Amino acid sequence: MNTFEKIKILADGAKYDVSCSSSGVERKNNGKLGSSAAAGICHSWSADGRCISLLKILFTNNCVFDCEYCVNRRSSDISRASFEPRELANLTIEFYKRNYIEGLFLSSAVEVSPDHTADRIRSCLQILREEYGFAGYIHAKIIPGVSPEIIHQIGLMADRLSINLELPTQESLSLLAPQKKPKNIFTPMKQITQTLTERRQLKGPGNMFKNRDLYSEGDLRFLDPEGENVTQGDGSLMEMAGKALAVHKQGNRSRERFAPAGQTTQIIIGASPENDRQIIKTSEDLYRSFKMKRVYFSAYIPVSNSPLLPTPFTAPPLAREHRLYQADWLLRFYGFSADEIFDEKTPFLDLDLDPKMGWALRNIEKFPVEINKAALEELLRIPGVGTVSALRIVRQRRQSAVHFDDLKKIGVVVKRARYFITCCGRYYGGNDIVPEFIKNEALAAEKIKERLLPIDDNTQISMFNSITVQREKS
């Protein structure tokens, strides 16, 4: 089988992994080939609008596991292929030289055994790093069940490691992925965090640990990997016997770097019955305990006829995935906790409103906020104010007061923020702050969009009747 066929099969199997970021590590050229930019660089965008930064590919799709949600499961009727370590290393270098990619994202199915596959991945990375002197980005996926020594060796060569959680509760995991044991997923996660802690190289998610000690014992309640500790109930990982296991050693600050861009994971959305609250709770706990850089969400795309899963004609829950990502950003950059994003009654995010707006409407008594006086943390909680604009407001008001007309230039989304702020003492959102009114106003923008679409294919749009009237008739 030639490389062309292999790319066809193995990229196809890897495309459902969402992570493609090449960020988090800055590396200069080491005299041979390549460098890494801390911000990450996107090299192309595929037809589905997702960025292509890394050569995202499977080492093999010849799998001994039979996970129901996976396109590469043993019982699936697809073509199988495997790379040779040197072949893949060479392909990466040739693509990299032409500036097609920023590096390699190497995932794999489990061929023969987890250790066998991981060892081949290790030798591929070794060829890249040592023979070619490649200094570009490498993201390696760790297969559940790999021995700690191989994980360590891979971690010394890769920039980022990830182990996919895939399903946020134990029930779903044992139902849909019977060969994957919670223990096998959490043990390597813990190992990576512990290695990073010992080396004092932990970076942590976004601004979540801003002004706090990332290594403080209180936050390092590691899960006990001996127990069956995937989440139950409301999805809280903390419920499990959380022993404070991490003891960080000082010293050992060798220049050798272990996974400098940290670790990430991925959860599938819509394959199992968990609600948004459970998913966000789980991600919050992953951030708190493992100090993950990111938790990715992947809308489940039906690839199997299994009766346990949504039928092949179900549309992927893209809107839900989008709202979950917004909630994830609130966790990492805006100082929200999962319990604030959801209240007791609503386990799912509102698909019409962004989660920050939802929170603000439920907590309307906290508003309006005076732009010129509020602390940065309060500014960040205003719908329509992002991290950049909040910082700009703080910077500008040292020089001169921020007026309402300035907000747009600062980058605030005024049409959303106006209901929640006062500027120099004045309120611009109408007569009174009523959540229902604000919600209707916010949704009106969406409705305007709808009205622009053709109403009914059989009716010709008339010049004299207004569109809304026509609509009522039909």
Added chain:
Amino acid sequence: MTDYLYDGTFEGFLTCVFDHYYVEKASGIYKTDTYQTSLFSSSRVVATQEEKAGKVYKAIEEKISKRDLKRVYRVFLSSDPEKENKLLSYIRLGFKEGHTVSMLHSYPIVFEVQQCEKKVMAEIGRMMGLVRFTALKRIKLGQCDREILYSLIEPDHDILELIADHFSDRMKNDPFIIYDKKRNKAIFAQSGNWYIYPFDNKELPVPGESEAEYRNLWRKYFEVIAIQERINPSCQKRFMPVRYWNNLTEMRLPGKPV
């Protein structure tokens, strides 16, 4: 009031700023070759003088800030037709306000320069990803036999020199050429050093033997990696505008031969 005309160089522009303060107030600064004379204003060609330019350069660095000097230069490289006048207003405001000028987000003068800089920065970021190299046929260069990487780009703004450091660091062992077709100049880089020189791509060797193979592999990868259920062309175009497609290996414009 007089319009100042300059030769299009950064030094020329700075000379105009100098003259604005010490000779006569400028009503506008324009490039000589694209200037349209109007009925009511007079114009004067300002000869570039390194000494004057150097003084303004230093003054911006010391009296405003290093950051703003960089900002002025980036905006100068943009293709905005009014960039010189926007910059003149910004520099004037900067001399008045000092290093805090960049914090005055609500001033229209600062806002416009900020928007302009944002466009340039965005294109730098994009170009770092969207440059596509072709491995040219091996040729004898002195004693050694080298493979040269070659790329053609058509950026909106004159960002060639701002991406040079990135690529020359990354490709330390591979000599490469990045040719800006719109401005007829190119980066030539080897072993971490680079220079920019006027260039036309008439005398280039043909692509190497394996080039077609890797292009095909990349196109196949690009095609396969998209998830059919999520196809979203408008999202794709938002990130990767169609005007760049012409020079991308993986994209096909209608009517372009394969």
